[in-house]
Amino acid sequence: MNRKGAFARYLNRSGWLFVTPALVLFGVFMLYPILSSLYLVTRKWRGMTDSFVGLGNFVRMAQDNQFWHALGNNFLLMILQVPLMVILALVLAVVLNQGIRRGRGLVRLMFFLPAVTSLVAYSILFRILLQTNGMLNNLMLSLGVIQQPIGWLNDPFWATITMVIAITWRWTGYNMIFFLVGLQNIDPEIYEAAEVDGASKITVFFKITLPLLVPVILFSAVTSTSGTLQLFDEPNILTNGGGPANATMTAALYIYRQAFVTNSDFGYATAMSYVIVLIAGILAIVQIRLLGDRK
Amino acid sequence: MSVVRSPFTPIRLLMWIILAIGSFVCVFPFYWMVVGSTLNPNAVIHGNLLPGNELWINLEKATKNYNLPLFFWNSLFIASITVFLGVMVNAMAAFGFEKYPSKAREWFFGILLLTLIIPQISIVLPLFKLVAGFFAPIDMLFGTSFGGLLDSSWGIIMPFLMSAFIIFFLRQNFKMFPTEIVEAARVDGSGEWRIFLQIAMPSMTASFASAAILMFIGQWNSYLWPLMTILSDGTKTLPIAMSSMMNAYTIEYGGLMLIVTVSMIPVLAVFLGLQRQFVAGLVGSIK
Amino acid sequence: MKRTLSFVMTVALLLSTAALGFAAPSKVTVWCWDPNFNGASMKAAAAVYNKTHTDVTIEIVDIPQQIEAKIEAGLQAGGKGLPDIALFQDFIIEKFVQNYPKAFVDLKAAGIDYSQFAAYKVGPMTAGNSVYGVPFDTGSTGLWLRADYIKAAGLNPDSYMKSMKWSEVIKLGETVKAKTGKPLITYQSDNFDMLRILVQSTGGQFFKPDGSLNLRSDAFKKSLAAFKEMNDKGMLYLAEGWSNWIDSINNDQAAGFLNAIWMVGTIKSKPENKGKWMVVPTPLIDVAGAKAASNNGGSSWYVFNSAPNKAGAIDFLKSVWASKDPAALSFYNDILKGQGAMGTYMPSRAGSNYTVKDDFFYKNQAVFADFSKWMEQVPVLKYTPNYSAMRDAVANATLKYFQGKIASIDDTIAAAEKEYKEVMGN
Numbered sequence A: 001m002n003r004k005g006a007f008a009r010y011l012n013r014s015g016w017l018f019v020t021p022a023l024v025l026f027g028v029f030m031l032y033p034i035l036s037s038l039y040l041v042t043r044k045w046r047g048m049t050d051s052f053v054g055l056g057n058f059v060r061m062a063q064d065n066q067f068w069h070a071l072g073n074n075f076l077l078m079i080l081q082v083p084l085m086v087i088l089a090l091v092l093a094v095v096l097n098q099g100i101r102r103g104r105g106l107v108r109l110m111f112f113l114p115a116v117t118s119l120v121a122y123s124i125l126f127r128i129l130l131q132t133n134g135m136l137n138n139l140m141l142s143l144g145v146i147q148q149p150i151g152w153l154n155d156p157f158w159a160t161i162t163m164v165i166a167i168t169w170r171w172t173g174y175n176m177i178f179f180l181v182g183l184q185n186i187d188p189e190i191y192e193a194a195e196v197d198g199a200s201k202i203t204v205f206f207k208i209t210l211p212l213l214v215p216v217i218l219f220s221a222v223t224s225t226s227g228t229l230q231l232f233d234e235p236n237i238l239t240n241g242g243g244p245a246n247a248t249m250t251a252a253l254y255i256y257r258q259a260f261v262t263n264s265d266f267g268y269a270t271a272m273s274y275v276i277v278l279i280a281g282i283l284a285i286v287q288i289r290l291l292g293d294r295k
Numbered sequence B: 001m002s003v004v005r006s007p008f009t010p011i012r013l014l015m016w017i018i019l020a021i022g023s024f025v026c027v028f029p030f031y032w033m034v035v036g037s038t039l040n041p042n043a044v045i046h047g048n049l050l051p052g053n054e055l056w057i058n059l060e061k062a063t064k065n066y067n068l069p070l071f072f073w074n075s076l077f078i079a080s081i082t083v084f085l086g087v088m089v090n091a092m093a094a095f096g097f098e099k100y101p102s103k104a105r106e107w108f109f110g111i112l113l114l115t116l117i118i119p120q121i122s123i124v125l126p127l128f129k130l131v132a133g134f135f136a137p138i139d140m141l142f143g144t145s146f147g148g149l150l151d152s153s154w155g156i157i158m159p160f161l162m163s164a165f166i167i168f169f170l171r172q173n174f175k176m177f178p179t180e181i182v183e184a185a186r187v188d189g190s191g192e193w194r195i196f197l198q199i200a201m202p203s204m205t206a207s208f209a210s211a212a213i214l215m216f217i218g219q220w221n222s223y224l225w226p227l228m229t230i231l232s233d234g235t236k237t238l239p240i241a242m243s244s245m246m247n248a249y250t251i252e253y254g255g256l257m258l259i260v261t262v263s264m265i266p267v268l269a270v271f272l273g274l275q276r277q278f279v280a281g282l283v284g285s286i287k
Numbered sequence C: 001m002k003r004t005l006s007f008v009m010t011v012a013l014l015l016s017t018a019a020l021g022f023a024a025p026s027k028v029t030v031w032c033w034d035p036n037f038n039g040a041s042m043k044a045a046a047a048v049y050n051k052t053h054t055d056v057t058i059e060i061v062d063i064p065q066q067i068e069a070k071i072e073a074g075l076q077a078g079g080k081g082l083p084d085i086a087l088f089q090d091f092i093i094e095k096f097v098q099n100y101p102k103a104f105v106d107l108k109a110a111g112i113d114y115s116q117f118a119a120y121k122v123g124p125m126t127a128g129n130s131v132y133g134v135p136f137d138t139g140s141t142g143l144w145l146r147a148d149y150i151k152a153a154g155l156n157p158d159s160y161m162k163s164m165k166w167s168e169v170i171k172l173g174e175t176v177k178a179k180t181g182k183p184l185i186t187y188q189s190d191n192f193d194m195l196r197i198l199v200q201s202t203g204g205q206f207f208k209p210d211g212s213l214n215l216r217s218d219a220f221k222k223s224l225a226a227f228k229e230m231n232d233k234g235m236l237y238l239a240e241g242w243s244n245w246i247d248s249i250n251n252d253q254a255a256g257f258l259n260a261i262w263m264v265g266t267i268k269s270k271p272e273n274k275g276k277w278m279v280v281p282t283p284l285i286d287v288a289g290a291k292a293a294s295n296n297g298g299s300s301w302y303v304f305n306s307a308p309n310k311a312g313a314i315d316f317l318k319s320v321w322a323s324k325d326p327a328a329l330s331f332y333n334d335i336l337k338g339q340g341a342m343g344t345y346m347p348s349r350a351g352s353n354y355t356v357k358d359d360f361f362y363k364n365q366a367v368f369a370d371f372s373k374w375m376e377q378v379p380v381l382k383y384t385p386n387y388s389a390m391r392d393a394v395a396n397a398t399l400k401y402f403q404g405k406i407a408s409i410d411d412t413i414a415a416a417e418k419e420y421k422e423v424m425g426n
Helices: A002-040 A056-060 A065-099 A103-116 A119-129 A134-144 A154-184 A187-194 A203-230 A233-237 A251-262 A265-291 B010-036 B041-046 B055-064 B070-099 B102-116 B120-131 B134-142 B153-160 B164-177 B180-187 B192-220 B224-229 B236-246 B253-273 B277-285 C002-021 C034-053 C067-076 C090-099 C145-152 C164-178 C193-201 C220-230 C241-249 C259-269 C310-321 C326-339 C346-350 C367-375 C386-400 C407-426
Strands: A043-046 A049-052 C026-030 C058-064 C085-089 C134-137 C139-145 C187-188 C236-239 C256-260 C278-279 C297-301
Touching: A002 A265, A002 B070, A043 A265, A056 A233, A065 A103, A065 A154, A065 A203, A065 A251, A065 A265, A065 B010, A065 B277, A065 C134, A065 C407, A103 B010, A103 B253, A103 C241, A119 A134, A119 A233, A119 B010, A119 B253, A119 C220, A134 B041, A134 B153, A134 C067, A154 A203, A154 A233, A154 B010, A154 C034, A187 A203, A187 C134, A203 A265, A251 A265, A251 B224, A251 C067, A251 C386, A265 B102, A265 B120, B010 B070, B010 B253, B010 C139, B041 B253, B055 B070, B055 B253, B070 B102, B070 B164, B070 B236, B070 B253, B070 C002, B102 B164, B120 B224, B134 B253, B134 C002, B153 B192, B153 B224, B164 B192, B164 C259, B164 C310, B192 B253, B192 B277, B224 B236, B253 B277, C002 C058, C002 C297, C026 C034, C026 C310, C034 C058, C034 C259, C034 C310, C034 C326, C034 C407, C058 C310, C067 C090, C085 C090, C085 C310, C085 C367, C090 C297, C139 C145, C139 C259, C139 C310, C145 C164, C164 C220, C187 C193, C187 C241, C193 C220, C193 C256, C193 C386, C220 C386, C220 C407, C236 C241, C241 C259, C256 C259, C259 C367, C278 C367, C297 C310, C310 C326, C386 C407
Parallel strands: C026 C058, C026 C085, C187 C236, C187 C256
Antiparallel strands: A043 A049, C085 C297, C134 C297, C139 C256, C139 C278
């Protein structure tokens, strides 16, 4: 009995040794900041001087329409962009899976290329492309598609569209790869059985393929909504800080500005970031419940 | 779904068109960015699509006015160190969690997973206060100097070495590594560390390659945290340099395109080189 | 014994005198943006200083537009990573002084005579008995116009080289637009400088003494109305951001702009501009107390209390930027000609370049003489620590008003006040 116990302890110790470096880093660089934020959030800052305000930051937040407007933008982008991208990625994956045999690797690579760009780099590229006097407008003007340059970046409506287009460009290929892998994981025997039963291709797709892809769709949806909630790089660079007139201001950008630009109020910024965490958590739970139950 | 046999049905054609348009849209900005590196600023904005002859001028501007080689090196150093140390740390943790089950460790793993939903902005704010030397207690208790992490490459590396996502990802892959081999090696007298290093790791190259790619790309493209902590030119990374150029008094579009192009090269190289393993690793984790 | 003692004493004496007169080479680090303007001016100053102080290296680091955020981050960290001297715009200092009271060196206490600097520059950097920076360039404004487009519209540019009312400017814009299709003025939509320039020309403050917004003034309403009229008549060109605005000027998207003297460098950087540009006084808005002069921007040099080489930095600034020494005065003269940088050190205004005719401009206009004259009329403006927030709120509301999303001037003011209040949290 002792030998078993000693062995078990030896195993346990080894287990801890493997896990400890990561846990130490976790403790210092994630746990400690999270805990210290509990302190930060109760204070109001102006530069280096701070004062205790208790829940005052939350009271202020409740009345701060700028924050809710920014958060609303996150949701607007989420509603517009995520379904568009998921559907597009799905369609492309199906087409790629079905359409061609040779050259599939090459096409797959081309679709994945946008995903290796840094968010900064592609924001810069799109910003230059979509300037009022930029390439896209010049092209459309010379083709006669439009008479006046479209204000991609200086009209609130078009700026939102621009963000949707840019984000979709960046992430569709990435999600498509996951769907492709998911599709290829489906046992061909299932399809053969369905064909024998006389099911049409459409029925097969909706009743068999799609349900089997639910885990991947869930993964896609959760990561995409989480990503949309954290949008920072794109509004900062593509629309010059959430413009025009805050039309594309996002929550993360607004929080950053409160912490570093407007007032250096870390306490207020932290309070707002708590709300973001809460929303992220709720969204994740909702999505897992909704899609996870469909198995 | 059975594959359509005849090559030229309308549906097939439609599929080809969709793929062609999609590929073009995806690839065009890359082409434009490379061509733009050879043009003068006005030509870049206007949308010239044929290569010009200003490549050397742009290169000179990028190295003299903007210290491109230094920024490139900073990014490379930071991303590489993050990958080498980070994959190790995360792989060890994944191995520990998977092959040495224990209630306490499961509990920790659960906490790690929970933190996955926390958006980056929520972490970097108090993290900034930490490296800005605000929370002196940690410095006093552990004799460290977190203030030294501000405006330094290590300050960008260290907070991102441990990644809950990568640990999760690698753990999924470790699930497929037969525990029998581990036990057999143990019976043979190998120490745990040796088992990890010489038996488990070599057979998981696909997963490690995927993890390496993900960590490299993540750190290479990292923007928010460096934006907060980089103060001087000496530690600047490429994304910060690029966004600075967009805010310059007059934008050097040609030089900017050049820096953007150059910033893509290592990521593309890493990805292309490890592409197969990457997809294989994805397959493994999705299962 | 005696010999050893005297030997030791001699060595000690030598060492101590060596330490005194043989100063180790020292470095002064300066942060500023725009290498062609601020950087080049600082470089010229360094050259002057190095003539008499050969052992000091002045290192100029170019920091593009987000210098205020960088300084903020450094101040948060108690001064880590910050240089000796930094340049930033005058409307920022009040916020820094309020949020980081001990961040900067009180240069008045260090011996700089502020009576020699333009009063409106010294105002913002004063807090009680302390004064914090060394004023640099003026933001004296004018209406910059393209004489060639005016000619192309069938008008004589010479008849516009005078102080105009805005109603006359609008008429000019209508003709130019009708005949050449060019908008008269290009502006930056995330900033709306031109609006604030106009308000300030009346001496109008944006804040009441208690710190709340003062947008309901006659000056603000009339200025907003003037630009709205121009917008609706198609006389304005909208540029999304700073670089787009500069591009629009370089690419002739409009026939002019309303901004400050520091645009000289940009205009002159394009040789094709020679002979085409003229500058007329800031147009008069129909409000009591309006002057044909205003200010936009302008920055000053500040020394951090955390500076590695505080003494060196202070001595450098004193010797070149705040000294009546002939070498220092000729330095100011040189950067005026070389960079178009007009300092605000009053004794330097006797320099020859201040009155010279500039052959780059239409009819060799002596632009610097004009800007210098206008600078005398600029009223003191209290920026307050909340200037940036006000600026953003006003810009956002005005853009919406221009784009038809807000119906009236009163609604625009209300929207700006609302956004300001929510962002600032009071």
